Amino acid sequence: MNNDSGWMAEAIALGDSARGRTAPNPNVGCIIVSPAGDIVGRGATAPGGRPHAEAVALDQAGAAANGATAFVTLEPCAHLSERGPACADLLIAAEPARVVVALDDPDPRTAGQGIARLRAAGIAVDIGIGADAASASLSGYFTRLRLGRPRITLKLALSIDGKIALPSGESKWITGEDARADAHRERARSDMIVVGRGTYLADAPRLDVRLPGLEDHSPRRALLTRGEAVDGWETLSSPQDVHRLHDVNDLLVEGGSATATAFLAEDLVDRILIYRAPILVGDGKSSFGYFGLDAIADAHGRWAATDSQSLGPDRREVYERVRSIRR
Amino acid sequence: MNNDSGWMAEAIALGDSARGRTAPNPNVGCIIVSPAGDIVGRGATAPGGRPHAEAVALDQAGAAANGATAFVTLEPCAHLSERGPACADLLIAAEPARVVVALDDPDPRTAGQGIARLRAAGIAVDIGIGADAASASLSGYFTRLRLGRPRITLKLALSIDGKIALPSGESKWITGEDARADAHRERARSDMIVVGRGTYLADAPRLDVRLPGLEDHSPRRALLTRGEAVDGWETLSSPQDVHRLHDVNDLLVEGGSATATAFLAEDLVDRILIYRAPILVGDGKSSFGYFGLDAIADAHGRWAATDSQSLGPDRREVYERVRSIRR
Numbered sequence: 001m002n003n004d005s006g007w008m009a010e011a012i013a014l015g016d017s018a019r020g021r022t023a024p025n026p027n028v029g030c031i032i033v034s035p036a037g038d039i040v041g042r043g044a045t046a047p048g049g050r051p052h053a054e055a056v057a058l059d060q061a062g063a064a065a066n067g068a069t070a071f072v073t074l075e076p077c078a079h080l081s082e083r084g085p086a087c088a089d090l091l092i093a094a095e096p097a098r099v100v101v102a103l104d105d106p107d108p109r110t111a112g113q114g115i116a117r118l119r120a121a122g123i124a125v126d127i128g129i130g131a132d133a134a135s136a137s138l139s140g141y142f143t144r145l146r147l148g149r150p151r152i153t154l155k156l157a158l159s160i161d162g163k164i165a166l167p168s169g170e171s172k173w174i175t176g177e178d179a180r181a182d183a184h185r186e187r188a189r190s191d192m193i194v195v196g197r198g199t200y201l202a203d204a205p206r207l208d209v210r211l212p213g214l215e216d217h218s219p220r221r222a223l224l225t226r227g228e229a230v231d232g233w234e235t236l237s238s239p240q241d242v243h244r245l246h247d248v249n250d251l252l253v254e255g256g257s258a259t260a261t262a263f264l265a266e267d268l269v270d271r272i273l274i275y276r277a278p279i280l281v282g283d284g285k286s287s288f289g290y291f292g293l294d295a296i297a298d299a300h301g302r303w304a305a306t307d308s309q310s311l312g313p314d315r316r317e318v319y320e321r322v323r324s325i326r327r
Numbered sequence: 328m329n330n331d332s333g334w335m336a337e338a339i340a341l342g343d344s345a346r347g348r349t350a351p352n353p354n355v356g357c358i359i360v361s362p363a364g365d366i367v368g369r370g371a372t373a374p375g376g377r378p379h380a381e382a383v384a385l386d387q388a389g390a391a392a393n394g395a396t397a398f399v400t401l402e403p404c405a406h407l408s409e410r411g412p413a414c415a416d417l418l419i420a421a422e423p424a425r426v427v428v429a430l431d432d433p434d435p436r437t438a439g440q441g442i443a444r445l446r447a448a449g450i451a452v453d454i455g456i457g458a459d460a461a462s463a464s465l466s467g468y469f470t471r472l473r474l475g476r477p478r479i480t481l482k483l484a485l486s487i488d489g490k491i492a493l494p495s496g497e498s499k500w501i502t503g504e505d506a507r508a509d510a511h512r513e514r515a516r517s518d519m520i521v522v523g524r525g526t527y528l529a530d531a532p533r534l535d536v537r538l539p540g541l542e543d544h545s546p547r548r549a550l551l552t553r554g555e556a557v558d559g560w561e562t563l564s565s566p567q568d569v570h571r572l573h574d575v576n577d578l579l580v581e582g583g584s585a586t587a588t589a590f591l592a593e594d595l596v597d598r599i600l601i602y603r604a605p606i607l608v609g610d611g612k613s614s615f616g617y618f619g620l621d622a623i624a625d626a627h628g629r630w631a632a633t634d635s636q637s638l639g640p641d642r643r644e645v646y647e648r649v650r651s652i653r654r
Contacts, residue, residue, distance in 0.1 A: 158488070160601065160614075161485070161614040162487070162488040163613075166620070166623060171623065264607065264609070272607075279627055279629065280615065280629075281615075281620060281626060282588065282591070282616060282617050282620050283615075283617035286488065286490075288608075288609040290609050291609045291610075293607070293608060293610075295493070295497065296497055296498065296501065299486070299606035300604075302607075303487070305637075305642060308642065315632060319605055
């Protein structure tokens with residue numbers, strides 16, 4: 001028998017599996033649990049954003065939703081759409097005894113109205129269970145609503161001494177298979193990847209997702225260039241163009257050094273994902289050029305290490321922004 | 328009540344506390360445990376290498392050593408010296424019931440004779456308890472006996488992107504207080520530190536140990552230079568000069584980049600100790616210059632990450648050599 005936190009963790013995992021394919025909609029997860037403690041319906045936001053997680057789970061549960069508890073990672077939507085009914089209304093019609101919600105939806109079309117409507121229909125609603133984990137899972141969506149741009153992750157494969165390649169440009173391979181497989185999973189969790197022209201010319205055929213079962217998760221591809229567009233690729237003429245991307249929750253910047261430096265210089269990186277190989281390179285290409293740092297003191301307090309784990313011989317290091325550049 | 332492994336762990340911790348002050352002697356630890364399970368004597372090799380750990384512990388135990396068990400991290404020495412009697416003889420005279428030894432001493436003056444002499448005197452001897460931990464603790468001494476040079480640790484304080492300073496040379500401070508305190512403990516565990524002339528000129532007054540209670544652990548200081556000697560500092564005219572250092576078990580190379588690169592180019596680094604701050608520097612001074620690497624494939628398999636832990640906001644990363652440069 002599970003408790004509320006345990007059920008919500010399952011709903012979050014379900015929603016997390018949809019990350020990178022639902023934008024501009026959030027990657028929500030929902031499970032319906034019978035009074036006897038059996039899961040009678042599961043749903044995640046479908047690729048493209050519809051149907052919503054609740055609709056999928058309720059459809060699966062059918063009549064078993066009556067009297068059950070629904071666990072959903074984000075407040076059920078309150079707005080009708082051409083693409084489907086409001087989830088709050090679907091839930092009310094299914095007559096669950098209780099709905100447990102991890103987080104309010106800041107989308108102004110919902111923003112509390114989904115929960116209010118459930119309660120007005122006599123359904124008990126609990127809010128806040130699993131809020132931290134749900135918030136992490138939905139961070140791309142929340143960043144887009146809050147800042148009007150995607151959550152931006154900068155990915156790099158580095159040596160101990162922070163090099164991305166030999167002076168010749170040779171960079172295959174800094175990291176091992178486990179790290180590269182993890183990098184593919186990160187791609188699958190992104191709605192779009194961005195590279196510069198150098199990386200495009202060197203690696204274009206490889207910039208997709210090549211993991212068994214994840215082939216259909218390939219994100220959209222964009223080239224950071226002031227030059228000509230390339231067939232099959234979208235174009236960002238500067239990092240600030242991310243503010244145009246209203247249908248991207250999670251953006252992955254893959255390199256190279258000039259592209260990474262441009263995003264850092266514009267203070268447009270929320271998360272740094274390093275795959276660190278236990279090798280020394282010495283003379284070679286550095287991760288970044290000058291992005292505006294003129295004193296060591298100014299470098300501190302901008303990033304916090306939030307994860308560090310082994311991946312075969314390599315290490316995955318995650319740093320998240322804790323403050324913006326002081327200007 | 329402790330078991331053999333537990334007692335030996337205490338002896339190893341004791342020996343470890345003497346590391347960096349006993350060369351050319353090994354930093355041994357010894358405890359004497361009564362049949363009732365009380366520690367009646369404790370000893371570590373004294374600063375300067377004499378008296379040995381066994382002599383200190385037996386002196387403390389006095390008559391209580393009779394019938395007790397002695398735990399010692401390295402085979403008791405079998406050779407008389409002007410500076411004291413052989414520990415094997417001291418133990419025989421004290422009449423313990425049993426001696427537990429973690430490791431054989433490869434010193435040709437002992438090399439099995441210490442243990443043989445104990446057994447000939449009717450004392451039970453067990454060998455190999457705690458061998459791995461003792462081996463790590465005594466790795467400087469073993470490296471010196473095996474390779475005719477100290478165990479060499481290269482220490483660096485780096486940003487995420489592997490920089491040691493801004494282009495101006497500004498490097499204070501990359502890391503925080505916890506990391507710097509740990510770096511001081513590493514100094515205290517080293518017999519000698521080496522820096523290049525640039526670091527000497529920038530940091531000379533600081534190259535000592537400044538931790539409460541460890542002031543008397545300051546290692547000898549050496550300058551890597553082809554130029555003039557400096558008062559109070561020994562001189563290494565090249566990294567290969569480490570083969571002259573017959574009285575140094577643990578050598579710490581502190582920088583800067585040219586010195587680190589010179590040691591790497593000569594394949595004279597056994598261990599890399601990184602204090603990694605969660606900062607980005609961008610354009611700045613790299614950790615190393617060209618040290619002979621011409622292909623990424625050749626960089627692999629030389630180092631294994633053996634430790635990674637948080638130190639306040641920073642991270643301590645340790646890499647140990649797993650193979651030498653292929654030439």
